[in-house]
Amino acid sequence: MAFMRGKQQAEEVPLFEMSVWNCTNDACNGWMRKDYSFSVQPVCPLCQSGMSEGVRMLPQLSHYIGS
Ligand SMILES: [Zn+2]
Secondary structure, three states, rough: OOOOOOOOOOOOOEEEEEEEEOOOOOOHHHHHHHHHOOOOEEEEOOOOEEEEEEEEEEOOOOOOOOO
């Protein structure tokens, strides 16, 4: 896990490996950062399917829900 600090070029967004929940529905791209979820076993905010644990490389300030 690499954490980079310091000045970055405007177009360079440092990415961090974040724990996330991924939607288990193959037809849905929903996911959320664990930091922003408060449930032990959350459901997808987009389709209400169950979610499974995973990791993603994300900008530090990224919020949840991507598509
Ligand atoms: Zn979903």
